[in-house]
Amino acid sequence: MAAQITPPPSSSSSSLAFSSEFNVWKPMRCCFFKWVSQVCPRIRPTNHFRIKSSNGHPLNAVSMQGGMDGSPLAKGINPEEQEEFFIDILDKEEALSTLSITVVGASGDLAKKKIFPALFALYYEDCLPKNFIVFGYARTKLTDEELRNIISTTLTCRIDKRENCKDKMEQFLKRCFYHSGEYNSEENFAELDSKLKKKEAGKLSNRLFYLSIPPNIFVDVVRCASMMASSANGWTRVIVEKPFGRDSESSAELTRCLKKYLTEDQIFRIDHYLGKELVENLSVLRFSNLIFEPLWSRNYIRNVQFIFSEDFGTEGRGGYFDNYGIIRDIMQNHLLQILALFAMETPVSLDAEDIRNEKVKVLRSMKPLELEDVIIGQYKGHNKGGRAYPGYTDDSTVPKNSITPTFAAAALFINNARWDGVPFLMKAGKALHRKR
Numbered sequence: 001m002a003a004q005i006t007p008p009p010s011s012s013s014s015s016l017a018f019s020s021e022f023n024v025w026k027p028m029r030c031c032f033f034k035w036v037s038q039v040c041p042r043i044r045p046t047n048h049f050r051i052k053s054s055n056g057h058p059l060n061a062v063s064m065q066g067g068m069d070g071s072p073l074a075k076g077i078n079p080e081e082q083e084e085f086f087i088d089i090l091d092k093e094e095a096l097s098t099l100s101i102t103v104v105g106a107s108g109d110l111a112k113k114k115i116f117p118a119l120f121a122l123y124y125e126d127c128l129p130k131n132f133i134v135f136g137y138a139r140t141k142l143t144d145e146e147l148r149n150i151i152s153t154t155l156t157c158r159i160d161k162r163e164n165c166k167d168k169m170e171q172f173l174k175r176c177f178y179h180s181g182e183y184n185s186e187e188n189f190a191e192l193d194s195k196l197k198k199k200e201a202g203k204l205s206n207r208l209f210y211l212s213i214p215p216n217i218f219v220d221v222v223r224c225a226s227m228m229a230s231s232a233n234g235w236t237r238v239i240v241e242k243p244f245g246r247d248s249e250s251s252a253e254l255t256r257c258l259k260k261y262l263t264e265d266q267i268f269r270i271d272h273y274l275g276k277e278l279v280e281n282l283s284v285l286r287f288s289n290l291i292f293e294p295l296w297s298r299n300y301i302r303n304v305q306f307i308f309s310e311d312f313g314t315e316g317r318g319g320y321f322d323n324y325g326i327i328r329d330i331m332q333n334h335l336l337q338i339l340a341l342f343a344m345e346t347p348v349s350l351d352a353e354d355i356r357n358e359k360v361k362v363l364r365s366m367k368p369l370e371l372e373d374v375i376i377g378q379y380k381g382h383n384k385g386g387r388a389y390p391g392y393t394d395d396s397t398v399p400k401n402s403i404t405p406t407f408a409a410a411a412l413f414i415n416n417a418r419w420d421g422v423p424f425l426m427k428a429g430k431a432l433h434r435k436r
């Protein structure tokens with residue numbers, strides 16, 4: 001992302017680019033890998049698995065739910081002893097319970113590139129509970145061993161190179177299993193349930209379903225999973241990916257349908273760009289450095305550019321991508337979120353709720369996009385340096401006559417005092433010259 005700063009009258013033109021090289025204050029990491037951004041240890045200093053919902057509820061603070069009777073808080077014991085007391089309870093709970101994570105769409109790109117590596121990273125950092133298992137679920141026929149082989153190629157110890165990395169990978173892979181099934185088959189989810197029960201061995205079971213699939217099958221999966229594979233004695237939660245529907249109507253419909261089977265605090269919506277360090281730092285950079293506030297407006301900024309450029313194409317993801325295209329894949333979620341963070345007014349605090357309120361105001365002030373402010377395109381095949389690069393429709397998972405855009409550029413405007421007349425230029429494309 002680059003904001004072109006209009007210089008004060010006497011100086012020459014310059015541009016301000018946000019990059020990780022900027023010496024900005026970094027928020028303390030509660031969990032070093034932010035991809036599963038809600039999955040963070042919150043209660044105690046050690047890295048055990050604790051969840052906070054997207055609604056801010058402390059969902060698995062089970063020990064608090066029984067009230068304070070009999071707790072050291074009621075007896076006026078000092079804070080260290082109180083902490084010890086709670087840690088003790090949490091350890092006991094942890095030993096008696098188990099977490100089963102089912103990655104639905106486990107044969108796909110997201111699962112391979114991000115979810116399994118993120119789960120391994122959590123395991124490696126001791127952020128998962130003692131008892132956990134991971135099940136992959138998809139239509140593709142795979143054995144447990146085949147799934148393990150696929151995911152083993154993408155696991156890395158990226159934070160440091162501790163000696164036990166390989167051992168840790170093997171231990172992690174042993175806890176990964178696979179079940180092949182249809183997304184709308186209650187019978188197949190009942191089979192999954194039996195397998196889960198066997199592994200859970202009578203413990204209190206918490207179940208998390210990560211929907212790494214195209215949104216048009218979210219409801220089928222949620223219906224089958226909630227009817228046939230919900231936890232009988234613990235919690236059941238579902239993580240859904242973007243795009244959340246195709247437009248405002250289908251998004252509302254999706255919420256309505258999901259709520260037939262789940263309560264709001266069981267649903268976690270993810271936009272992984274909000275977990276990127278650069279994006280997380282944006283508000284801190286803006287609001288903790290007094291130098292920026294007077295500059296951050298139409299008086300000094302000529303235009304703002306949000307650029308998403310990938311140097312690879314869809315590579316087998318046509319089953320998802322072709323129904324959505326680059327605008328729904330990248331712009332209306334990732335880039336629009338960043339735009340709102342960039343353009344919002346100072347929030348009352350940096351709490352999620354206050355930031356969200358300000359972001360919503362920005363979105364409400366935006367001029368509706370018109371066709372003449374948008375350009376779309378689709379990448380073609382070409383040869384370069386003796387190498388052939390396939391076009392979008394050369395991908396075997398993409399229909400030959402597809403006109404789905406893989407590139408889009410748009411000029412957006414925010415009708416408020418701060419940004420009146422400043423174009424916010426958004427560009428996103430796959431299979432471009434470089435990744436940035």
Ligand SMILES: NC(=O)C1=CN([C@@H]2O[C@H](COP(=O)(O)OP(=O)(O)OC[C@H]3O[C@@H](n4cnc5c(N)ncnc54)[C@H](OP(=O)(O)O)[C@@H]3O)[C@@H](O)[C@H]2O)C=CC1
Pocket residue numbers: 105106107108109110111113114138139140211212213214215217241242243272316317318319320321329
């Ligand atoms: N890839 C990425 O980097 C990211 C993806 N996402 C989101 O994750 C979700 C999945 O994306 P991704 O993994 O890339 O997509 P894929 O195309 O790889 O799809 C994932 C799996 O879903 C099944 N599937 C694909 N298309 C269909 C279809 N039309 N009908 C039924 N099942 C289908 C396939 O499994 P099988 O055939 O075995 O059943 C496939 O392996 C999307 O919502 C996307 O927005 C979010 C962030 C990043």
Ligand SMILES: O=C1O[C@H](COP(=O)(O)O)[C@@H](O)[C@H](O)[C@H]1O
Pocket residue numbers: 272310329330
């Ligand atoms: O959400 C998505 O993001 C990825 C890019 O994510 P990044 O963290 O690797 O930058 C993109 O490739 C994919 O099309 C999209 O669905």
